[in-house]
Amino acid sequence: MTVTQATFDNPPLLLGPGPSPVSERIRAALARPTLGHLDPRFLDLLDDVGQRLRHVFGTENATTFPVSGTGSAGMEAAMVNLVESGDTVVVGVNGVFGTRLAEMGRRLGARVVTVEAPWGEAIPQAQLLEAVRANPGTRLLAVVHAETSTGVHQPLELLGESLRGGDTLLVVDAVTSLGGVPLQVDAWGIDVCYSGTQKCLGVPPGLAPITFSPRALERIRTRKTPSSSWYLDVSLIAGYLGSERRYHHTAPINLIYGLHEGLVELEEEGLGARFERHREVGERLQGELGARGFVPFTAEGVRLPQLTAVHLPEDREEGPLRRRLMAEHGIEVGGGLGPAAGKIWRIGLMGHGAQHTSVDRVLQGVDALLEASN
């Protein structure tokens, strides 16, 4: 147990599934003087964060804010606010995060109907909608837009339109997609969408941007029982976000400074330019790895540019090479989770990590490791 300055010397290039690299500018923002959570200056900043998040989510939803917890707290905030015991919920499961959504639903007493696809493949939208139709009274459909465990880019555009007019709310996990690939909460008819700061927004972990549609808020207002969570109860948090500024819990002030700065950076770059940057470097990496014998884990046509999941050439053992990539080349990439553990690498090119220089460094490292071991 030795924590010294050396702990922070030569920090690795973060090209795993998150956290992604954080710019000096955002880190400097974290270090700004702490203000009180009821200080009008801080409240202005928090309002500005909400406005900027609306832009990134593609929504007009008034109730758009950072949950005071990591991305999984955002998932829990979505589920614990919307789900009541006895509800039927349909969840798309093709990786760790769909599995987690289903688990949260069960813990809340819901009857969870899963629609499964093999890890690495998308779930056909028609199957998700069919499950909703086959289970009358389904209260919500939850699906993961960017499966961090598999690199799958789940198509969503047809879901909201088909659910419109019915009583099934659409919940979307955008932890790894927000800021990396296009997402349109309002146009796609999404009722609750949550994300994390440590992926394509390039901000340290600890906050979960979330947005609730008026329809979702109405569902919450008419719950039969209060949500089992006081901390994540959006009907209470709204009292702090709104004009009453009613104290609920102390906001994580300095982290919110970091998120604000990240959203300012995003505005300067432009959302479209950021998507294009992620697309360009991700496609380049995937092409170059393919040329070196890496085999995609993710099905063709649904590969996220910001998260590349690949088998190693000739089924080489991933763990030792991954650790050497860190030790000898200073690059962090991720291993597989669940059934993909020990089988794949997950390489994130997210936020500030989505650069050609990142691709160059990964390829140099990979070439050196593969050559040395041949």
Next chain:
Amino acid sequence: MTVTQATFDNPPLLLGPGPSPVSERIRAALARPTLGHLDPRFLDLLDDVGQRLRHVFGTENATTFPVSGTGSAGMEAAMVNLVESGDTVVVGVNGVFGTRLAEMGRRLGARVVTVEAPWGEAIPQAQLLEAVRANPGTRLLAVVHAETSTGVHQPLELLGESLRGGDTLLVVDAVTSLGGVPLQVDAWGIDVCYSGTQKCLGVPPGLAPITFSPRALERIRTRKTPSSSWYLDVSLIAGYLGSERRYHHTAPINLIYGLHEGLVELEEEGLGARFERHREVGERLQGELGARGFVPFTAEGVRLPQLTAVHLPEDREEGPLRRRLMAEHGIEVGGGLGPAAGKIWRIGLMGHGAQHTSVDRVLQGVDALLEASN
């Protein structure tokens, strides 16, 4: 909506009920390069945080860590892990935070027995124990050590001993007490104790240090149903803290750097010296305010040194003077909550704010405001 550099110019002296002032050294620690949550360097730092928290809590509990949320997430982590639907729980209620504990218990389906005392007074330990005896099968007794809404320093020392051998766990809210007044988790027989970083530890808000006794973990292991919260489920979080390092959620890396630095500062000062510093400046402030006609809200003998709750002289309206103290003197103090709203000030001398210079500034401000308005 104007967030500019001016937002952070001339930051106020934070002498409210939290957040407390954060040192430059801790703010600089926040800005260190982000490491991955599975990077061995970060895991060493997290282990070191756990070890340092054990010292501050006065415990040998292996399961001692910062919850990835604010102090209220710590409260929810205690309740959601220990309480099952149908349980009887006894909660001491003499302010906002006891009220919140009871509310969380009810949301989890417990039968909540409250033991109430007037706001500003402590709850006799004998009454708490009597309520446990009068309700056979009581699963836990929850009490607030330092009521931030009233400034009450609740005596606790007799509770654990009396509960020993029985089946009632002792839960203590130490959000405002940890690091400010003595607290001995093991010696006092406390099973779960949680705090916040933004009070006497002097670290930005966003983390909730918590500790679970072996008896509490056994209770959790033998639950009839899983906790309704996946995010706060300590049986899952333990898999990340333990040697398996099983991914649960992405830890809020940079905030944990800040907590680590705050705990290093605390070790350098010494825990006893920190208590003495809080005691000395708090008593001085309370004496000086008394001499100026401020009337204590908190009963004699149970006043926290780190949080002073007072009526203004001659029952002056608190709001306008509080806003002028901020505008003209750059000092943030808090107003009252609940039944004390509009009636009192709450002045925190916590963490780095517990200095004679803070007392000097408050008194200068108060003297100027009272003189000007006479």
